[in-house]
Amino acid sequence: MIRHKSQHLTFFTPKAISGSGAPFFDTGISAGFPSPAEDFKEQRLSLDKELIKNKEATFFARVSGQSMIGAGLDDNDLLVIDRSLEPVNNKIAVCFLDGEFTVKRLKVNKEGVWLQPENPNYPIIKITSDNDFVIWGIVTNVIKKV
Template structure:
């Protein structure tokens, strides 16, 4: 039996069709944005899980690298971590931290750390990580991974065909990546910035 379908009743823009402005989960207008295909599912999972609620602003999570160039003085004398020595008042050069910390500006972003699972690698709660997406993730590198929708920073271990995400704190267990795990590596950590 064949149904007679009136094609003119389907498709196209109809008055009153679609979601009403401000009726979504956030009670405000939405905006279409372009994101890399490889990150679409991770971003959707992040939004669904409400991970953004405690950061207040998306820009607090990802900070564009190299928004301004500031050259700071680099002194010729070394800082001794043992007994103090007289400081020399000699500026060797001006140092741009962007040049020192960022190898590939277009592929680099900053991310703030929450938690202490990487404490023994010198990555502490509140530190800012410099993450480079152009560096190939490899065994022993510290990576930012989206694992089943959650972002984590861990050391990547690949041995005998098995992949692990290893914490650098004995209070946390290693994470075995199984075949059914949904994992995307966002980038490799190239530096950590601590504030005291």
């Protein structure tokens, strides 16, 4: 279900599906030499349980743009956002700034708040009293397509 769409992010609410879960092999997948197949033990894994800590405060949003590529957030990635987490320095946050949603790294100190992109082609944004600004939620995970 789409909840809100802006120029840079499209928000979704998680939908609970009972009995959901994909097969999960509780063993490391070797990125080096293959491991013997008899070591695999199949279980069920729910990504909801892995990625969502507070269901009522969790939303998904799809990234649009390149300002956070240095943090590993690429165009079309799906963000998991928890609105119950405390916004602190150096966290990646979804913010509402002057009528638009954006995702940036928070830089907070006694001198103020800045929104730091992770791409040198984008400017750092200094938040002032003239801005309509709300820290909407903290990014906890990113889901990528390969």
